[in-house]
Amino acid sequence: MNQFGLIDPNIAEIALIGTGGGYGESCVIHLGNNEWMIIDSCRDPITKSILPIEYLKEINVPLENVKLILCTHWHDDHIRGLSKILKECTNADFSFAKANDLKKFLLLISLDYEKINRDSSLSSTLEFTDCLEILKRRNSHPYFASQDRMLWSKEVNAQKCEVFTLTPSDITLQKFDEEISTLISEYGPPNRKIIANTPNSKSVVSFIKFGHHRVLLGADLEISADLNEGWDNILINCKSIDMKASLFKIPHHGSENSYHREIWAKMLSQNPIAALTPWNKKNGLPELQMLQKFQTHTDKLYITSPKVNLKPKKRHRSVEKLIKQLNQKLTEVKFVKGVIQCRIKIDDPNDEWKVSPLYSAMKIDSY
Amino acid sequence: MSNSCTSTNDTEQSSVPIDADILSLDNDYSEFNNGNTGSINDNVANENLDELNEAAISTEELIPVKAQKITEKVKNYIHSTQRIKDNDYFLSIQKWKGVITSISDETFEAQLEDLINSDTYEIGEFELKEVSPGDLELFKMGAAFYWSVGYANNHNQREKKSIIRFQRLPSWTEDELDKASDRRNDLFDFLS
Numbered sequence: 001m002n003q004f005g006l007i008d009p010n011i012a013e014i015a016l017i018g019t020g021g022g023y024g025e026s027c028v029i030h031l032g033n034n035e036w037m038i039i040d041s042c043r044d045p046i047t048k049s050i051l052p053i054e055y056l057k058e059i060n061v062p063l064e065n066v067k068l069i070l071c072t073h074w075h076d077d078h079i080r081g082l083s084k085i086l087k088e089c090t091n092a093d094f095s096f097a098k099a100n101d102l103k104k105f106l107l108l109i110s111l112d113y114e115k116i117n118r119d120s121s122l123s124s125t126l127e128f129t130d131c132l133e134i135l136k137r138r139n140s141h142p143y144f145a146s147q148d149r150m151l152w153s154k155e156v157n158a159q160k161c162e163v164f165t166l167t168p169s170d171i172t173l174q175k176f177d178e179e180i181s182t183l184i185s186e187y188g189p190p191n192r193k194i195i196a197n198t199p200n201s202k203s204v205v206s207f208i209k210f211g212h213h214r215v216l217l218g219a220d221l222e223i224s225a226d227l228n229e230g231w232d233n234i235l236i237n238c239k240s241i242d243m244k245a246s247l248f249k250i251p252h253h254g255s256e257n258s259y260h261r262e263i264w265a266k267m268l269s270q271n272p273i274a275a276l277t278p279w280n281k282k283n284g285l286p287e288l289q290m291l292q293k294f295q296t297h298t299d300k301l302y303i304t305s306p307k308v309n310l311k312p313k314k315r316h317r318s319v320e321k322l323i324k325q326l327n328q329k330l331t332e333v334k335f336v337k338g339v340i341q342c343r344i345k346i347d348d349p350n351d352e353w354k355v356s357p358l359y360s361a362m363k364i365d366s367y
Numbered sequence: 368m369s370n371s372c373t374s375t376n377d378t379e380q381s382s383v384p385i386d387a388d389i390l391s392l393d394n395d396y397s398e399f400n401n402g403n404t405g406s407i408n409d410n411v412a413n414e415n416l417d418e419l420n421e422a423a424i425s426t427e428e429l430i431p432v433k434a435q436k437i438t439e440k441v442k443n444y445i446h447s448t449q450r451i452k453d454n455d456y457f458l459s460i461q462k463w464k465g466v467i468t469s470i471s472d473e474t475f476e477a478q479l480e481d482l483i484n485s486d487t488y489e490i491g492e493f494e495l496k497e498v499s500p501g502d503l504e505l506f507k508m509g510a511a512f513y514w515s516v517g518y519a520n521n522h523n524q525r526e527k528k529s530i531i532r533f534q535r536l537p538s539w540t541e542d543e544l545d546k547a548s549d550r551r552n553d554l555f556d557f558l559s
Contacts, residue, residue, distance in 0.1 A: 192509040
């Protein structure tokens with residue numbers, strides 16, 4: 001199959017990996033010249049395999065070709081398996097959003113780490129702390145992601161390829177310092193698990209330049225009430241955006257709170273490729289009205305897996321019956337793997353993205 | 368499906384193979400009672416024919432032996448039931464570990480890990496009134512609890528039950544806080 005063949009060094013690739021929501025998402029990126037980048041991580045809850053590694057193996061990419069790993073969020077739910085990726089990708093630099101009050105942030109994750117000895121299921125930052133420990137052992141310093149920070153720059157066939165982060169803003173970092181104190185007092189005790197809060201203005205958005213092509217990866221960023229945070233800050237203050245993007249990873253599962261009309265008007269080209277991952281919890285995301293809204297902006301809308309009907313987990317009949325009789329509401333967070341693979345020639349400004357929806361991924365024609 | 372029986376009066380869980388005994392007893396009883404007249408049924412008679420010949424035991428003499436075995440089993444069962452019925456117990460047939468993820472006026476939601484088959488996880492919605500008064504102080508966002516569903520035996524009356532027990536862990540010890548502090552300092556020195 002072509003999509004699993006060796007990639008041409010001149011072909012840029014963005015592969016968005018989804019799990020159906022609840023088990024994370026990840027992006028695997030070919031930066032050109034057989035050098036790769038991974039953003040976040042996700043894991044199959046049944047086989048425990050790390051999906052970005054699995055994908056790279058499927059397309060015959062040796063892990064030593066991974067040169068950059070970006071962690072957009074420190075909570076385990078977003079980066080499960082990331083420490084294993086970092087451990088196996090021995091040539092990779094590591095980037096994450098730094099906290100201004102680093103000492104306080106490290107206290108939060110160090111206390112969280114101590115929960116291993118009491119009850120490891122209550123720790124939410126194990127992956128992140130393990131990543132830092134790996135870096136320490138390697139004596140490899142991380143790159144701190146922030147507004148307009150360049151993480152990567154190389155030439156591919158005389159074309160510049162660069163990776164920028166657009167968030168978090170200075171104001172977001174400042175506010176996070178205040179939030180850390182609250183997190184320590186609320187979730188520092190050994191019997192409490194850190195619950196990730198929204199709106200998620202700390203999520204790291206990346207902007208990638210492949211010659212004349214641009215890619216905007218929206219991570220989980222939502223709109224903030226403060227114009228100096230979130231998408232408004234990017235639209236108003238970011239300097240590294242020089243051209244409109246032709247490929248957009250829609251943020252936060254297409255939620256209403258991550259939608260900003262100006263992103264489509266000012267940051268994206270006409271009829272761009274738009275990809276998103278679903279969230280199969282509660283009422284589920286994306287909502288139908290949001291899909292319809294996206295379809296007013298593009299007819300090239302892709303999702304890593306369809307929304308599933310939320311049902312209880314299958315169990316022995318007598319157990320199911322008892323749960324029903326006790327009037328307990330239970331829904332299973334199903335794992336559904338999907339990959340949206342997008343490829344384009346770096347040195348051809350007129351080339352268009354070739355999109356291959358793999359596994360459960362699909363194009364949304366009508367909803 | 369695993370069944371475990373917990374005596375609610377004990378501090379430790381103990382496994383009592385009650386169902387296995389009942390099953391065995393039922394099998395024996397139906398085998399014995401097939402003829403309804405107290406005489407052994409044909410199948411058993413045929414199976415034991417060789418034994419009968421060897422031991423020169425008549426068919427009629429086998430019946431008391433069988434009856435005696437069953438009587439012993441019945442006595443043991445009554446004895447074990449007698450011992451247990453003095454305690455109320457809870458027979459759990461499914462158990463989860465949960466973490467509270469949201470709280471509203473009358474309900475709360477939790478992320479649940481199935482402790483019998485922990486692959487995919489579940490989201491459960493519970494009513495606030497399901498939280499025991501003794502656990503209310505622990506009822507917070509991120510708090511962990513165990514949730515079991517099963518059958519409770521209350522003075523020999525069986526009823527369906529759903530039980531939530533919040534996890535109680537002692538506060539951090541000085542040693543643990545020192546370790547966290549050391550890790551924090553090491554990482555800070557490295558990163559700054």
